[in-house]
Amino acid sequence: MEPISIEGTTKTPTVKFDAGSGKIEIKGRSIPENSIEFYKPLVDWLEEYAKRPMDKTTVNVQLEYFNTSSSKCILDVFKKLESIHKAKNEVVINWYYEEDDEDMLEAGEDYESIIRVPFKMIEIVE
Amino acid sequence: MSFDVHEYFSKLNGGDVLVAFKGSITTDLINNVLEEIEEKMDGVDEQAKIKKKVYNVLVESLQNLYHHIEELPDNLKNDFESKFGILVVSRENKAYRISTGNFISSEKIKFLKDKIDKINSLSMDELKDMYKFILNHQKLSAKGGGGLGLVDIARKTGNKLEYTFQHYQDDYYFFNLDVYITEEN
Numbered sequence: 085m086e087p088i089s090i091e092g093t094t095k096t097p098t099v100k101f102d103a104g105s106g107k108i109e110i111k112g113r114s115i116p117e118n119s120i121e122f123y124k125p126l127v128d129w130l131e132e133y134a135k136r137p138m139d140k141t142t143v144n145v146q147l148e149y150f151n152t153s154s155s156k157c158i159l160d161v162f163k164k165l166e167s168i169h170k171a172k173n174e175v176v177i178n179w180y181y182e183e184d185d186e187d188m189l190e191a192g193e194d195y196e197s198i199i200r201v202p203f204k205m206i207e208i209v210e
Numbered sequence: 211m212s213f214d215v216h217e218y219f220s221k222l223n224g225g226d227v228l229v230a231f232k233g234s235i236t237t238d239l240i241n242n243v244l245e246e247i248e249e250k251m252d253g254v255d256e257q258a259k260i261k262k263k264v265y266n267v268l269v270e271s272l273q274n275l276y277h278h279i280e281e282l283p284d285n286l287k288n289d290f291e292s293k294f295g296i297l298v299v300s301r302e303n304k305a306y307r308i309s310t311g312n313f314i315s316s317e318k319i320k321f322l323k324d325k326i327d328k329i330n331s332l333s334m335d336e337l338k339d340m341y342k343f344i345l346n347h348q349k350l351s352a353k354g355g356g357g358l359g360l361v362d363i364a365r366k367t368g369n370k371l372e373y374t375f376q377h378y379q380d381d382y383y384f385f386n387l388d389v390y391i392t393e394e395n
Contacts (some may be wrong), residue, residue: 094241094244094245095241115244115269115273117237117240117273117276117277149262149265149266149269151266151269151270151273152270152273152358152359152362153273155345155358155362156345156348156349156358159345159346182258184257184258184259185259185262186259187259187262187263187266187366190338194338194341194342194345197342198342198345198346
């Protein structure tokens with residue numbers, strides 16, 4: 085499978101999806117007016133990846149800002165990961181948040197309570 | 211007498227103003243405002259988490275405007291450019307106020323008013339549940355709105371949403387929303 089590698093902008097995140105290593109990374113800002121356009125190819129890629137996933141898939145999400153339009157698309161990404169996990173493959177989601185950013189921690193906990201995949205909340209200390 | 215939008219904007223645009231705008235709410239405008247506020251907040255002696263909250267809430271406020279602005283009918287169009295909205299970010303005492311305003315047709319007022327009143331009646335825990343429910347059960351609209359913006363704003367600020375609907379002309383009203391970000395909640 086072709087990896088995905090997208091450079092971040094002021095409104096969209098840096099994305100690195102690599103099937104060979106089972107590493108999924110979303111980093112930066114996700115605040116586009118319409119996030120479906122941006123996330124659709126990522127969700128499609130994961131759908132394909134889910135057919136033959138690595139034994140272990142590691143997901144790193146490190147967002148500085150995300151808007152509510154993105155929040156639903158991120159949930160769609162996580163739901164694909166949940167189906168991979170359900171099929172007895174190891175999946176772990178590392179949710180990074182900056183020191184003192186309680187809103188971002190809480191956002192991670194919201195997802196954790198909806199999605200049946202192990203989450204790790206990781207505080208970034210400057 | 212119809213509501214004077216410009217006078218209203220002038221009133222808001224006083225005191226310690228960080229950003230003020232009236233006109234078409236476009237993607238470019240949103241980008242410019244976000245860039246401007248980020249630069250300004252960089253120079254302000256303020257806790258990082260408050261700066262983040264202001265930015266976050268501003269993103270939602272602007273995108274709410276962007277997704278929900280209604281065009282005025284032809285006979286009322288002359289005085290305002292298309293996608294007309296207002297935005298003022300200011301500091302008052304120790305709080306940041308984000309004011310937005312846009313035209314709305316009377317038939318949509320009840321839905322919006324009920325939604326805000328409902329949000330204002332909820333505790334923080336109830337807001338969290340509401341957010342998660344909408345996140346998990348409602349589809350995004352074609353425009354990319356998800357019905358989460360106001361809930362998210364209420365959660366992040368911990369303050370009540372203040373609003374007015376002022377009659378403009380015929381079936382059209384001007385909806386103003388004031389959101390406050392305070393130091394501690």
